[in-house]
Amino acid sequence: MNSLPLLRRLAEQRQFESLLEACDAAAPHNPGEQVLLALAYAHLGEAQAARDCLESLDPKELDVDARVDLAAVQLLLGNVDEAMRLLEAARAEAPGHALLLARLGACRWQQQDLAAAQALYEQSLALQPRILVFEQLLRMHVQRGALEQGELLLTRTEAFWEMERAQWPQSQALWHDQQLRGLRLELCLAADDLAAADAWLDRQQAQLSEQDWCALLQGYALRLAERGQHAAAEDALRRGLKHHPEQLPLYQQLAELAMVQGRPGQAMALLHRALRLAPQPTPQRLVLKIKLAGIASQAHSPLALELASQALEEAQALQPGDDATPEQITQGRAQAQVALAGAQAQEQQHAEAEAGYLQVLQDHPGLPAALQGLGHLYLQCGRIDEALALFEELKLQDPVRGHAALIGARRFPEDDATLQRLELDARRPGPEGPVQPSLLLQLAAAWEKRKDYAKAFALADEASAANRRLLRYDPAAHRQACARIRHAFSRSLYEHRPGLGNPSTLPVFVLGMPRSGTTLVEQILAGHSQIHGAGELGLIPGVIAGLERWERHAGSGRGFPDCVDDLSAQVVDGITANLLKELQDYAPGARHVVDKLPHNFENVGLIKLLFPKARIVSVRRDPRDIAISNYFTDFAAKHGGLGYSYDLGWIGEQLADHNLLMHHWNQLFPGEMLEVRYEDVLEHPEREARRMLDYIGVAWEPEVLNFSELQRPVKTASVWQVRQPLYQSSKAKWEHYQEHLGPLIRGTNAPIRWEPITDMVALPVPGxxxxxxxxxxxxxxxxxxxxxxxxxxxxxxxxxxxxxxxxxxxxxxxxxxxxxxxxxxxxxxxxxxxxxxxxxxxxxxxxxxxxxxxxxxxxxxxxxxxxxxxxxxxxxxx
CATH class of the missing domain: 1.25.40.10 (Tetratricopeptide repeat domain)
Incomplete structure (x- = not known):
């Protein structure tokens, strides 16, 4: 008996697991079944398995139906051009093939030829109505803003579905119910009619089960976020929690929205509350625990490692009787192990992290999260070739993530088609909003490499505009904070506290504007046998956080920097003892340990209060190059101190604030800091290296010039640069973007004004x-x-x-x-x-x-x- 009609029915009804089972049971396969097996694998995310199925097939031996199915597989694998070629050839033989026309419409849509796609979908529906085609055409009307056509088509679709629904398995029927409800909401949102959407949701609450209604709310919140309406998305989820406070997925999505907007503390609080509501080991609880561990890791929380370990313990304790299928348990354990490896990497436990990733990949070959995590670990540790090999493998499993990782490692696509496909992916709406800013910035780097500077800047500009919608950066508040720092750390503070601080010369601080060359300078210093480069440490910000925590505990009403006048010798001794112990733990035998956190330029006053003899290297660079480099970088701390990087005017103001602060510190501590120019390091590396080593107080070692060969972890945005020999291409890069620098110049040169500091109290004595x-x-x-x-x-x-x-x-x-x-x-x-x-x-x-x-x-x-x-x-x- 010919099984192909049954198998194709399973494919049309999206029963891909059943299709996989049916195809396996039918082995050995004829060519048509082989293609359907590949289609099942592709839909289930197993890209390599799909490719393996196609390896021995000759498209010329396939009939029209099989070639149409093959085109669907190629489309899922990202091979739009090959799918088009197959479909156009088959169309010549079967011009009235409804499914062929629908899949050709999908290809045209991916190519952004919306008019052609719409015509093909309409032809397909006229020949043979299909619910999936109705839904795709509805989405197209929404995307094109053809709302009246969309309303009419939705009415037709609902009438068709009412007759068709009984022919579908219950699970798939419910899935299409959700799709149609979601499309109703999309039409409301496209019309910017939130009131209508809210009223319709209220009516649906009376008709749907709790779970279905909450799922509808989740879809609504995601659609709002995709349009950049994050506050409305959060409101929708909160509304759901008021009615159903034990719906854990609502907490999870609310936490994800908080993370997108740079509120990790709130995200962790939401997940903690959800976990309290789910005390029993279930797959859903495990997902929450893994998510919590991931957020803690992103936020550099010391709890990340503990939470990831707990997640793995819970995953290993899950049994099939705990409302979990064997597949869910296997997947959960792999995800928990990846989360643990990520937390270990964050804590610089590199050997343990590597072992964890390798174990996951041994058990689950090609798992994208493990490939990406291990690749980034290798990249940080200088194992470039191994990292690139992993990213190439990742590209096969997940083309977007793979290409993005390769671009991050400065391995750029060489063909325009790939860059165009990635740009389409970057403009797919997601939780961040209508576009994916991080992917746009990576594409900007790729076009810059190709010397298409207009295209590169346009992409960076689009990414920055998208990022700004999620940022809470306030340049006026930053300027006022800098003024407060200068006011607090005055000459009188040090004159009235002689002898305060620890005389140790162990700490060395390399600081400056981000992207000014601090990583390069640290890497040179770290090549010395008596100097350890510890990377960007949070030691000084940690001290500041501790001081502010104490002031809150005491209810003083003050914070940093106001409270520095209350630092007694006893308190300073305790702080510095803890800091020195932590630095010594990084490299017990080193004479000096380098902390290269760039923004410590704001904390020089506190550093000199704690360690009067600490060496401070201030790195300077052409401010225009700093600005462009910042504008093109996707900083992990975008919601923190680096929010200014997504507006050239803000960058200009930040540069001006930095210059005024450094002038203030040089007035307070004349001759005590060493200024190094990035351009001088490039032109005269040995001369500048000797200057730095003399300043720190160690003998010359020529090995410091072999910094690109130094095997140590580097976790900053400059990770790929320090693995290269010195190059000159980063000098005067701003000239390619000169026509766009107006806002930067205005921000930098504008008068620096701040409100007078009248409320800062100076205590006569500390303690x-x-x-x-x-x-x-x-x-x-x-x-x-x-x-x-x-x-x-x-x-x-x-x-x-x-x-x-x-x-x-x-x-x-x-x-x-x-x-x-x-x-x-x-x-x-x-x-x-x-x-x-x-x-x-x-x-x-x-x-x-x-x-x-x-x-x-x-x-x-x-x-x-x-x-x-x-x-x-x-x-x-x-």
Whole structure:
């Protein structure tokens, strides 16, 4: 019996797993079955298996139906031209073949020939109506903005589907139900009629099951995000959670939206809450745990490794009885192992990460995530050829990811067709919005390599415009922050604190504007036998975060840099001891360890307060080249300190802020920093290397000039550059883009203005609070009171100062005055359980039992988890 009609019916109904089983059962295959087997593999994402099926086939021996199926496989594999060739040849033999016309329409659509595609789809429908063709034509009307035609076609489609639906398996019928509901929403969105969409969703809630309605909301939120309407997308998901607070997929999607917009803390809080709602091991819980580990890794959280380890443990504990199929368990374990390897790589556990990736690839050959992760690991470690081989393999499995990885490693496609296909992919809407900015920036680099500078800039400009919609960067706020830094780190700060800081010369800081040449300078220094290059460390930003955390804990109302005047010798000794231990752990035998975090140019004042003898190398470069390089780079920290990089005017202002800060530091510390010009390093590498080594205080070693051969991890955007010998092509690159530099020049040369700093308090001596606490513990209440009064004279709202003073007054018998101070302090730090307990005791001592009982009641609620729950609810409701 001829099985091909049945197999093709399975393909048309998208039952690809069943098609795979049926084809396997029918082995050995005739050519038509072989093509359908390849089609099943391609639809299921197994690209290499699909190619293997086609290897022995001769298209000339296939009948028209089989060639039409073969064209579908080629289309799925990204070979649009080959699919077109097959279909056009078959069309000459069978001009009225409905499926052929539909697939030819798909080819034309991929080539952006929308008019031809529409005509082909309409011809196909006239010959033989198919629900998939109806849906594709509807999407085309939406894309073209032909909304009236879309409404009419949707009515036709729904009528056809009502008659056709009974012929389909239940799972596929439900899938098409979802597609049609989604297309209804797309028409509303295309008409910019969110009110109509909301009203229709409300009506659907009464008709659909909880799961179907929440799935519809997820699709709606994704479509909103694809149009750049991220706030509306979040609102839709929150609406779903209000009705169905235990729908875990809603939390996951909300977390993904938070990540896209640069809010990793909120994303992690949402996933933590979802995990609390899913205590049992299930595939859905595992997906959440893996996602949480991935976000923690992206955010450089120290929890990433622990979370990824937990995810792998949960994956290994999953059994088929836990609502999980064997395939889900196998896939979950592979994903968890990839997540763990990624976290290990982030923590510079390179051997462990490599072993993990290799194990996954041994068990799951060609798994794209493992190929990409291991390739990037090899690239960072200087194993370029091995990385490129992996990216080439990745290209076969996932052409877009593979080409993107190769472009990132500066291996560019040589044919226009590939670049054009990648550009089409870059403009496919996704969670980031209507385009994929990162892929556009990679394509900009490819066109720059081909010296088509107009095309390169247009792509970079489009990517930057898309990125700006998701950024919260405020150039005026940054300028004001820089002014505050200069104000806080004044000459008087250091004059009033002589002898403060650790005299160690272990730390060396290489800093400057991103893309100024800091990685090259560090790589040269790291070639010295007594110097270790540790890369971009978060040590100084970590100190700043710790200071701000303490100020929040104390309720001082201050942050960094205001609080630096309160750094006592004891506190500085503790901070620097911890920093030195961490640096020594990187390279126990090194005399010097280099931290090359570029934006430490903002933190020179704090560095000199902590380590007065630390060596600081300031790297400078032609600001126009810095600007263009920043504009063409997809920074991982785009939502952090590098948000300015997506607007040439912002870059200009940032350059001006950097120059003013460096002028300020040179005024404060004349002759104590070494300035190095990137262009000079390129022109006179030995001379500049000798200058740097002399400044640091180590003897000359010619090996430092062999920096491209240095085997050490490099994780910055310059990873590929430091593996190359010195080259001159990066000099004066700005000349190719001169006509576009107007905003940059205006931003750089505009007057630097900021609001006067009138609210920054200068404490006369540091450590008043910690000294008062020590005196209090020693029962020296009068002396402690004097220190606290002095502190509150300068900072009258200081929560800890007021609360401690209240404790002293209560101890002295001044109950009402003491309670008033304690209440004032506690009002700013209601989370402090110790303060709550002390205030309750003070109330009881004063006979105010009603107040004590009320505070106890509120405290009990918080102890039962109200505080934590409120934090995560706040993340969702805000």
């Amino acid at each position: 008043l609070l910690e000294n008062a606490v020590a005196l209090y513990r020693d029962e020296q209440l009068d002396e402690a009171e004097q220190d606290l009064l002095q502190l509150l004279h300068h900072l009258p709202e200081h929560a800890a100062g007021n609360f401690m003073l209240g404790l002293i007054y209560v101890r002295k018998g001044h109950l009402q005055e003491g309670i008033a101070r304690m209440e004032q302090g506690f009002a700013r730090c209601r989370w402090n359980a110790d303060w709550r307990r002390d205030l309750i005791q003070a109330y009881e001592l004063a006979g105010q039992q009603d107040k004590a009982d009320a505070l106890k009641s509120r405290g009990a609620g918080r102890e039962q988890g109200e505080a934590v729950e409120q934090d995560t609810v706040g993340e969702i409701e805000c």
